[in-house]
Amino acid sequence: MRIVVTGGSGMLGHNLLRQAVLSHEVWGSYHTHRVDVQGCAMFAMDVTAEADSRDQLKAIRPHCVVHTAGLTDVDLCERSPQTARAINSEGTRITATIAEEMGAQLIYLSTDYVFDGEKGDYSERDAPSPVNHYGKSKLLGEELARQSCSRLLIIRTTMFGRKIPPRAGMMESLVEALRRGEAVARFADQYFSPLYTGQLSGLILRFIELGLTGLFHVGSSEKVSRFGFAEAVAQAFAPGKAKIHAVPFRQIEGSAMRPRDTSLVSKATEERLGIQLPTWRAGLAQLKRDWENLPEEGVSR
Numbered sequence: 001m002r003i004v005v006t007g008g009s010g011m012l013g014h015n016l017l018r019q020a021v022l023s024h025e026v027w028g029s030y031h032t033h034r035v036d037v038q039g040c041a042m043f044a045m046d047v048t049a050e051a052d053s054r055d056q057l058k059a060i061r062p063h064c065v066v067h068t069a070g071l072t073d074v075d076l077c078e079r080s081p082q083t084a085r086a087i088n089s090e091g092t093r094i095t096a097t098i099a100e101e102m103g104a105q106l107i108y109l110s111t112d113y114v115f116d117g118e119k120g121d122y123s124e125r126d127a128p129s130p131v132n133h134y135g136k137s138k139l140l141g142e143e144l145a146r147q148s149c150s151r152l153l154i155i156r157t158t159m160f161g162r163k164i165p166p167r168a169g170m171m172e173s174l175v176e177a178l179r180r181g182e183a184v185a186r187f188a189d190q191y192f193s194p195l196y197t198g199q200l201s202g203l204i205l206r207f208i209e210l211g212l213t214g215l216f217h218v219g220s221s222e223k224v225s226r227f228g229f230a231e232a233v234a235q236a237f238a239p240g241k242a243k244i245h246a247v248p249f250r251q252i253e254g255s256a257m258r259p260r261d262t263s264l265v266s267k268a269t270e271e272r273l274g275i276q277l278p279t280w281r282a283g284l285a286q287l288k289r290d291w292e293n294l295p296e297e298g299v300s301r
């Protein structure tokens with residue numbers, strides 16, 4: 001199958017490219033960080049530029065477009081809602097429209113942040129109600145994708161993983177702080193159900209190969225608090241060094257509002273894929289094994 005991954009320079013995108021290339025013909029787009037992934041043809045594309053995106057994607061004629069590109073900095077989205085909307089909502093409409101014109105399947109990566117976090121254990125039947133502009137822009141992206149593309153799969157998920165060095169994200173800063181022996185505080189009652197990007201990439205490929213459409217929640221098989229997760233990261237990456245404090249959940253002044261419990265129920269995914277979703281603990285063990293082995297392809301800054 002010919003597959004394009006938008007956001008190929010991102011945390012999920014580069015992992016997905018590496019796995020997809022083992023059994024498919026694969027292209028990956030980047031925007032501001034040029035990245036090379038072995039075996040994949042990489043190209044620059046801004047998903048907000050409709051005419052150029054159309055030309056680029058139509059030259060490839062993919063069977064499937066996995067749309068991972070997005071503005072994922074939640075606080076930046078809050079400070080600049082128009083940019084969030086342009087990239088996460090309008091960029092998704094553009095990508096979905098082009099996928100439809102090509103007769104391709106579109107897989108849109110959405111988020112557990114479409115929920116307000118008051119209830120937790122959200123299934124696909126629960127009504128979304130985002131509390132910040134990131135969640136609002138991603139939810140609008142879902143709606144615009146539905147209006148624009150008939151072969152659409154929406155995956156609502158949450159994840160952890162490595163960025164391509166020298167870029168660093170949430171995991172890199174946590175591991176570095178723990179290894180330095182710094183004290184770290186995490187909320188004991190803020191929950192999520194994260195998958196390692198390596199686990200999630202494998203699941204996305206199963207969805208593609210089965211040609212599934214619709215809305216699916218794809219999270220780890222059980223939820224964990226931010227504190228519980230950080231404790232497990234400490235045991236794996238900095239045993240004996242870490243000082244993690246459990247603190248009660250609160251909104252942080254000056255930052256975007258965060259939902260308290262965005263855990264996902266992923267029963268429909270398990271039924272349709274005929275699998276049991278993996279645990280985040282298994283994902284963390286896999287991340288540890290992969291940590292030192294991330295190929296030094298690097299990004300240009």
Ligand SMILES: NC(=O)c1ccc[n+]([C@@H]2O[C@H](COP(=O)([O-])OP(=O)(O)OC[C@H]3O[C@@H](n4cnc5c(N)ncnc54)[C@H](OP(=O)(O)O)[C@@H]3O)[C@@H](O)[C@H]2O)c1
Nearest residue numbers: 007009010011012031032033046047069070072111158159
């Ligand atoms: N991270 C999470 O915990 C999480 C949770 C739930 C859902 N998601 C969703 O999953 C997807 C992947 O997340 P991630 O964490 O892998 O993202 P990420 O590491 O922040 O990467 C974002 C990607 O989007 C690209 N991009 C940004 N603006 C663009 C534009 N205007 N045109 C084209 N590409 C653009 C970036 O390209 P350059 O770097 O080259 O500029 C990068 O490749 C996102 O859609 C996100 O909303 C993420």
